[in-house]
Amino acid sequence: MEIKEIQRDAETRMEKAVESTRQELAKIRTGKASPALLDTIKVSYYGSMVSIKQVAGINTPEPRLITIQPWDKSLIGEIEKAILKSDLGLTPVNDGLLIRLPIPVLTEERRKDLVRLCHKLVEEGRVAIRNVRRDANERLKKIEKGHEISEDDFHSAVDSVQKTTDKFIALIDDLSKKKEAEIMEV
DSSP, rough: HHHHHHHHHHHHHHHHHHHHHHHHHHHHHOOOOOOGGGTTTTETTTTTEEGGGGTTEEEETTTTTTEEESGGGGHHHHHHHHHHTTTOOOOOEOOOOEEEEEEEOOOOOHHHHHHHHHHHHHHHHHHHHHHHHHHHHHHHHHHHHTTTSOOOHHHHHHHHHHHHHHHHHHHHHHHHHHHHHHHHHO
């Protein structure tokens, strides 16, 4: 039945929007060390751009320290340059074998800026979910106008899409609260 297919498609797309928001929030630097901070940084390795985690071991031995140990020692300079070029605002310490990334304590002002960024990313996630809802409702209207489904089926399907939307918006709001608490934690 086409209604189920539309609902399944909408739910899948909403799940992807939530996952995308989760990944974007993971990139925001808090006062704690997290290997996820380095996920977007790419280094040149034999002519191709690869993420740091594909060419090095990444650890967090302390709450405010990330260590990066490249498997190929010749990459240490490339990794250091890539971190310096990134928008993380972190300064790597290179000892020839290992790169240490000390995570400085965030100022109150910086925390508030990060929370604002967090809210912006979460709102983008909500908009993506609402766009999926709109698309699903338009597809449902189209098949209802084509007399492929009854008016009652149309209204129950629209209600179902709205419930799914509410569920995923609540998930994103929960992600936002957790990230905000993590950022504001001293």
